[in-house]
Amino acid sequence: MPARSTERLARKNQVTTLPIQDASAAEATPRKISRKATGADKVFVSSIRVVGSVVLVITGGVGVFLGWQALPTLRHYGWSFFTESAWQPEADVLGIAAVLTGTLMVALVAMSIAFPLALITALYISEYAPARMRSLLVSLVDLMAAVPSIIWGLWGSYLIMEHAAGLAMWLDRNLGFIPLFEVKDADPNAAVPMLSRYSFSMFVAGIAVAMMVLPMACAVMRQVFSQTPQGEKEAALALGATRWGMVRSVVIPFGRGGIIGGAMLGLGRALGETIAVLLILSPSFEVKPRILEIGGNTVSALIAGRFGDASSSQLSALLAAGFVLFLITLVVNTIAATIVNRSRSGAGTDA
Amino acid sequence: MTLAPETDLASSDGPVGQTFLPRYDDDAAPVVARSSLGRLTVDEKFVRIGSVVSGVALAWLITQRLLPLQGLPWFVIVAFVCTLAVTWVTAAMTDGAVHARDRLAATVMTTGAALVGIVLVSAVVFVTVKGWSALVHLNFFTDDMSGVGPKDGFDRGGVLHAVVGSLIQVGIAVAITLPLGIGTAIFMTEVPGRFAKVVRTVVEAMTALPSIVAGLFIYTVFIVALGYPRSGLAAGLAISVMMLPIIARASDVVLRVVPGGLREASLALGASRWRTVWHVVLPTARPGLATACILGVARGIGETSPVLLTSGNAQFVVVNPTDGVMNSLPLFVYSLVRTGEPNAVARAFAGATVLLAVVMVLFVTARLIARPKRTKSSRRTRRPAVDLVMADPLVEMGPVAPPARPEENP
Numbered sequence A: 001m002p003a004r005s006t007e008r009l010a011r012k013n014q015v016t017t018l019p020i021q022d023a024s025a026a027e028a029t030p031r032k033i034s035r036k037a038t039g040a041d042k043v044f045v046s047s048i049r050v051v052g053s054v055v056l057v058i059t060g061g062v063g064v065f066l067g068w069q070a071l072p073t074l075r076h077y078g079w080s081f082f083t084e085s086a087w088q089p090e091a092d093v094l095g096i097a098a099v100l101t102g103t104l105m106v107a108l109v110a111m112s113i114a115f116p117l118a119l120i121t122a123l124y125i126s127e128y129a130p131a132r133m134r135s136l137l138v139s140l141v142d143l144m145a146a147v148p149s150i151i152w153g154l155w156g157s158y159l160i161m162e163h164a165a166g167l168a169m170w171l172d173r174n175l176g177f178i179p180l181f182e183v184k185d186a187d188p189n190a191a192v193p194m195l196s197r198y199s200f201s202m203f204v205a206g207i208a209v210a211m212m213v214l215p216m217a218c219a220v221m222r223q224v225f226s227q228t229p230q231g232e233k234e235a236a237l238a239l240g241a242t243r244w245g246m247v248r249s250v251v252i253p254f255g256r257g258g259i260i261g262g263a264m265l266g267l268g269r270a271l272g273e274t275i276a277v278l279l280i281l282s283p284s285f286e287v288k289p290r291i292l293e294i295g296g297n298t299v300s301a302l303i304a305g306r307f308g309d310a311s312s313s314q315l316s317a318l319l320a321a322g323f324v325l326f327l328i329t330l331v332v333n334t335i336a337a338t339i340v341n342r343s344r345s346g347a348g349t350d351a
Numbered sequence B: 001m002t003l004a005p006e007t008d009l010a011s012s013d014g015p016v017g018q019t020f021l022p023r024y025d026d027d028a029a030p031v032v033a034r035s036s037l038g039r040l041t042v043d044e045k046f047v048r049i050g051s052v053v054s055g056v057a058l059a060w061l062i063t064q065r066l067l068p069l070q071g072l073p074w075f076v077i078v079a080f081v082c083t084l085a086v087t088w089v090t091a092a093m094t095d096g097a098v099h100a101r102d103r104l105a106a107t108v109m110t111t112g113a114a115l116v117g118i119v120l121v122s123a124v125v126f127v128t129v130k131g132w133s134a135l136v137h138l139n140f141f142t143d144d145m146s147g148v149g150p151k152d153g154f155d156r157g158g159v160l161h162a163v164v165g166s167l168i169q170v171g172i173a174v175a176i177t178l179p180l181g182i183g184t185a186i187f188m189t190e191v192p193g194r195f196a197k198v199v200r201t202v203v204e205a206m207t208a209l210p211s212i213v214a215g216l217f218i219y220t221v222f223i224v225a226l227g228y229p230r231s232g233l234a235a236g237l238a239i240s241v242m243m244l245p246i247i248a249r250a251s252d253v254v255l256r257v258v259p260g261g262l263r264e265a266s267l268a269l270g271a272s273r274w275r276t277v278w279h280v281v282l283p284t285a286r287p288g289l290a291t292a293c294i295l296g297v298a299r300g301i302g303e304t305s306p307v308l309l310t311s312g313n314a315q316f317v318v319v320n321p322t323d324g325v326m327n328s329l330p331l332f333v334y335s336l337v338r339t340g341e342p343n344a345v346a347r348a349f350a351g352a353t354v355l356l357a358v359v360m361v362l363f364v365t366a367r368l369i370a371r372p373k374r375t376k377s378s379r380r381t382r383r384p385a386v387d388l389v390m391a392d393p394l395v396e397m398g399p400v401a402p403p404a405r406p407e408e409n410p
Helices: A003-013 A040-077 A097-128 A131-146 A149-175 A202-226 A230-238 A243-254 A256-271 A275-280 A299-306 A312-342 B006-011 B042-066 B072-094 B097-135 B160-190 B194-206 B211-225 B232-256 B260-268 B273-302 B305-310 B329-339 B342-370
Strands: none
Touching (some): A040 B194, A040 B211, A097 A243, A097 A256, A131 B273, A149 A202, A149 B072, A149 B097, A149 B273, A149 B329, A243 B097, A299 A312, B160 B342, B211 B305, B260 B273, B305 B329
């Protein structure tokens, strides 16, 4: 009996019939599920993969090239590359001890100024500022991050320098017994003090670098603070906390990862800053903690100052110094990113 | 206003079930308007503003009359300390220590933020004022510096060659980094896998590359090893090396916050992956991508150190980037400042003002593009396509919490 007539019969008699399997039909096989791209997708995926590989080769190549170029220098000078403070390629004596400590000191000064200011600004924007001014303030901080570094260099060397020198002299006079604030070959109590001994110092350079670092650290901190759960803040207020009590007991503990991470990210930027330091600092090759004294050098300023008259072996030494700087920055940035992403502020959000 | 006691009502002789109007009690205390809980009263406002004013006045007294602490920094520091002290005293007079601490913290926050604002404004104003004497001459914008010495007056020479050079170099950098950077970002988000993870790790690591080292790399490879002269092309390449990781990373951040549901909806409707990316993902992320790129450009145009090593320093307009030395705005500023001549320094400040103006125009453009579009019907407020607080491309490390990918989200 053909299937069609069975169906008609079933409908007429109101009975249910099972469909009859057609024996002649081909055996039904499960559809193959494949994630492989076909057609235009194939072109898309492979071409985008090529773009990714090209960028990988370019960016990775830079890093590998730096390391490869640094090798002969490191092999030639060995450990003394890290312990020698002079940079005299003519005498075959060079090392990065002085510039490395200089880099760290400038970054330290910059962070000790930028960190509290960034934290305060971030807290003000996220907790204290009137709601309608908030987006304007955020834009202003971002604008500050976009201001070119040479502007901060000019600002530091022409506007801040003289004031900072006066401050430095006072610090030397009153806190000069601390090695950090000591200034050699200058008498702070002289009738006509030598202000030039207090200018062009790592302290002034640090102030300029701090202004570059501040907006970046502030942006990270503000982002983390803005993710604080509203309920917890309201709970603290409902329990009778003042605004400061709420900030201290809810916002800051919640954003601790962001505070540390933002500061370290700023530190990474401070380590590599060139042009402001080059404009302000008068170069000297000496391992010294005396931040208020004239002179000092950083790795990036060394590269910018010495690349022009460098022979190929000196160029390799400069590249080695740059490679060390890159590695330090990389470590700092990686730690910062890990801290921020591991913290509670990263875990408790869904977007 | 008080209601008459209920016993009165019950005992009154009206029929049960009737409504009584409340009677005013003449003996009750007069109505006092309740003070607003959120807003400050006039007293409190006076105390807060007065504390700041008296702190500043006290600082003037101390620094200018009592102690030998001349100079602006001392005034700022002493004013800060005095303001805090006066705030503490006035708060402790009326409230307890908890409230005093609260007020102190609020003062610290406000003055600290104000200080940062003053610093930003001071930098902008200072640079403009110092360069004003050169800026008012029209030839500053239409001339180059060929044949102009550092001591020459402001009616000769200008910044045109630097502006042209900056635009050409950044144009080269954008032409290289934009397709590569956004392409890499698409690759990292749309074709996830082990290889994409490697690419992302390397790109993120390379954002740590100091800009001077990027310049040194191009200098070593392109100029020393390959023997090409210093040129605009070399400078453009150096800026590209610096910008590529930044743009790739920022774009990656922006693409990652495109809601996974949109992608899935497009795929479920039968679109291919290519069409999904082109018609759904990229249009959704367009404002964020534009912001990322413009801010990358702003960074590239303002960076001096890679250009310092690679472009040379031309004094005249050069249009062909492969044709020898060139100049750019940051380099123009730097080299003039280094001469130390007053006129040259004033010119440098004028150049810095132009640079600042260019960066600000780029920045404002970026903000305007990034601003979420208003829907025409005002009843429905649409969410912005990309959450820009999350995806602020200025923050080089990206969003603090990358949203969970949809397949991991139960």
